[in-house]
Amino acid sequence: MSAASAPPSNDLPHSALQRLSRHASVLSGQMQALSATLFPPASKKALRSFSSGEVARFVGVSDGYLRQLSLDGLGPVPALSNGGRRSYTPSQIDELRHYLAASRPKDALSFLPHRRPGDKLQVVAVANFKGGSAKTTTALYLAQFLALEGHRVLAIDLDPQASLSSMFGYQPEFDVGEGETLYGAIRYDEARRPMAAVVRPTYFSGVSLVPANLELMEFEHQTPRAMVDRPLRGGELFFRRVASAIAEVESDFDVVVIDCPPQLGYLTMGALNAATAMLVTIHPQMVDVASMSQFLLMTSDVMGVIEEAGGRLDYDFLRFVVTRHDPNDVPETQIVALLRNLFGGDVLGATVWKSTAIANAGLTKQSLYELEKGAVGRAAYERALDSVNGANVEVLNLLKAVWGR
Numbered sequence: 001m002s003a004a005s006a007p008p009s010n011d012l013p014h015s016a017l018q019r020l021s022r023h024a025s026v027l028s029g030q031m032q033a034l035s036a037t038l039f040p041p042a043s044k045k046a047l048r049s050f051s052s053g054e055v056a057r058f059v060g061v062s063d064g065y066l067r068q069l070s071l072d073g074l075g076p077v078p079a080l081s082n083g084g085r086r087s088y089t090p091s092q093i094d095e096l097r098h099y100l101a102a103s104r105p106k107d108a109l110s111f112l113p114h115r116r117p118g119d120k121l122q123v124v125a126v127a128n129f130k131g132g133s134a135k136t137t138t139a140l141y142l143a144q145f146l147a148l149e150g151h152r153v154l155a156i157d158l159d160p161q162a163s164l165s166s167m168f169g170y171q172p173e174f175d176v177g178e179g180e181t182l183y184g185a186i187r188y189d190e191a192r193r194p195m196a197a198v199v200r201p202t203y204f205s206g207v208s209l210v211p212a213n214l215e216l217m218e219f220e221h222q223t224p225r226a227m228v229d230r231p232l233r234g235g236e237l238f239f240r241r242v243a244s245a246i247a248e249v250e251s252d253f254d255v256v257v258i259d260c261p262p263q264l265g266y267l268t269m270g271a272l273n274a275a276t277a278m279l280v281t282i283h284p285q286m287v288d289v290a291s292m293s294q295f296l297l298m299t300s301d302v303m304g305v306i307e308e309a310g311g312r313l314d315y316d317f318l319r320f321v322v323t324r325h326d327p328n329d330v331p332e333t334q335i336v337a338l339l340r341n342l343f344g345g346d347v348l349g350a351t352v353w354k355s356t357a358i359a360n361a362g363l364t365k366q367s368l369y370e371l372e373k374g375a376v377g378r379a380a381y382e383r384a385l386d387s388v389n390g391a392n393v394e395v396l397n398l399l400k401a402v403w404g405r
């Protein structure tokens with residue numbers, strides 16, 4: 001090999017610190033270039049149109065009824081493909097909901113399922129400190145599903161790694177500035193901002209987002225100091241701050257979905273305190289189940305501490321969600337059976353299947369709800385979406401039950 005083509009590592013600085021910092025800046029530059037070509041930025045992302053079959057399912061009427069409406073010239077006018085298929089944009093789905101609610105007042109609640117006076121805001125925390133147990137994927141699909149069902153959803157990315165934010169097209173390093181994460185609304189100093197200032201819209205109609213980036217780590221560092229300083233500075237206790245921030249915007253939303261980081265730090269404790277329900281994701285493999293038992297023990301310890309300090313932890317429901325499940329893998333099915341045996345009805349009936357469609361959607365930063373039909377094989381796409389929706393429908397029914405519906 002000639003000197004000219006020698007690997008650049010020869011020019012690397014000697015000190016480990018300088019090397020790390022150089023690698024970081026090289027990688028960051030590459031990632032920015034890559035993401036610009038590979039992943040659409042938030043400003044370019046757009047939600048696809050939905051077929052009338054999908055819309056009928058989401059809105060809760062039959063496809064035939066939708067066809068009749070459009071033949072009669074009532075409600076929004078769907079686009080017609082050459083093959084005569086009708087499709088609706090997200091804003092047309094919203095228009096359709098309003099049209100149906102007005103023309104069938106008796107069923108208005110099912111067409112426009114927003115919270116009514118007296119219905120409480122529901123805050124669902126998706127947690128487990130096992131990395132890769134599909135917390136972010138579960139939070140993403142739940143938030144998007146609830147929005148398609150007609151709810152006003154706030155997704156909060158509480159993980160400094162910001163995977164949820166990047167699924168919504170916001171690159172944590174470039175699109176999220178100082179004070180623009182939840183940290184901006186829960187920090188202890190004068191730089192604290194109103195929660196409304198850190199909530200931003202997303203291209204996905206019905207979902208707003210509080211994005212994340214590394215600055216969230218500050219909360220883990222500042223909290224021990226704030227606890228010492230508290231007599232001087234006053235203010236909310238650390239574990240109440242997430243709940244207080246959410247309370248500031250509560251009238252704008254029906255459901256808040258929090259994607260927790262894979263550890264039980266102060267941020268996660270804040271989320272557990274703000275939550276009215278908890279979903280614990282679980283990849284059904286022996287190592288993951290073993291570490292989940294640690295998670296449950298530690299979580300119940302932490303909850304005990306929060307309750308002793310006067311925190312409120314009355315969950316309407318707690319469910320285990322089996323994710324990334326391969327139903328053809330015998331050891332996995334045994335573990336699922338074991339979980340059902342141990343936790344009974346606290347395990348969702350539907351399991352989310354392992355699927356390359358979901359994994360690929362994660363890689364290309366487009367959820368299954370965004371992919372145009374044909375982007376992946378139709379059968380694989382539908383199997384994956386069915387299994388995701390199966391779990392989401394169960395969670396939706398739990399939320400509805402809390403609202404007494």
Ligand SMILES: Nc1ncnc2c1ncn2[C@@H]1O[C@H](COP(=O)(O)OP(=O)(O)OP(=O)(O)O)[C@@H](O)[C@H]1O
Pocket residue numbers: 130131132133134135136137138159163261262323324325352353354355356358359360362363
């Ligand atoms: N049902 C599924 N089938 C196949 N791959 C999946 C499925 N669900 C999630 N994945 C993939 O598994 C990986 C981990 O998922 P995800 O990021 O949602 O987990 P996580 O618990 O949020 O991880 P972390 O602890 O790092 O925050 C991702 O690459 C994701 O695309």
Ligand SMILES: [Mg+2]
Pocket residue numbers: 135136137159163259260
């Ligand atoms: Mg995650």
